[in-house]
Amino acid sequence: MKKNVFQDQWAVCYDQSNWFVSLRNALDGLTTEQASWKAGEQTNSIWEIVNHLIYWNERYYDRFQGIAAWETSSKNDNTFAPIDGWNWQETVEKCYLILSKWIDAMENSEEDKLDGLATENLDYAWSSVLSNLTLHNAYHIGQIVYIRKQQLSWDSAKGVKG
Structure with missing residues (x-):
């Protein structure tokens, strides 16, 4: 049952707009200039937000696959930084890839894994981590x-089905 809920949540986040717009719809047709635009100095650009999503989704995907967590930045603000050498389209494709991998991981995971601890260093069940x-x-x-x-x-017109 939990597995089905998470499969649905990952699909909605990735490419199946429902109660909210999916990431694929949110980024559709976005130019490099639009992705780089900031309303002010204290705000993030869309590109920076996508970098941040890549960072956290990939980090926890690796953990879910049993790959040890790699060294992390001491400040969350650093996770919004550009990925060296990547253009906007490469960044988008990387984000889509990791969300697609999460969908596959949910499909191929055992239900009881979701009740197990996320890692040896965290006292959270995977179901809690995935929900967050x-x-x-x-x-x-x-x-x-x-x-x-x-x-x-x-x-x-890219609205939701809800």
Whole structure:
């Protein structure tokens, strides 16, 4: 049962708009200039938000696959930094790839894994981690849509099914 819920949550975050717009819809047609745009110095660009999503989704995907967690930045703000040498399209494709991998991981995982501890260093069940991770994605997808509305690059026809 939990597995099915997480499969649905990952699919909605990735490419199946439902109660909120999927990331694929939120980024569709976005130019490099639009992805780089900031409303002010204290805000993040869409590109920076996508970098942040890649960082956290990949980090926990690796853990879910049994790969030891790699060294992390001491500041969450650093996770928004550009990935060296990547252009906007490469960044988008990397983000789509990791979300696609999560969908496959959910499909191929055993239900009881979701009740187990996420890692030896965390006292959280995978179900808790995955719940927070998908909510984290939804939160930032909302930010992306909001930024697109600010810059007048949002097509309201990309709405939700809810």
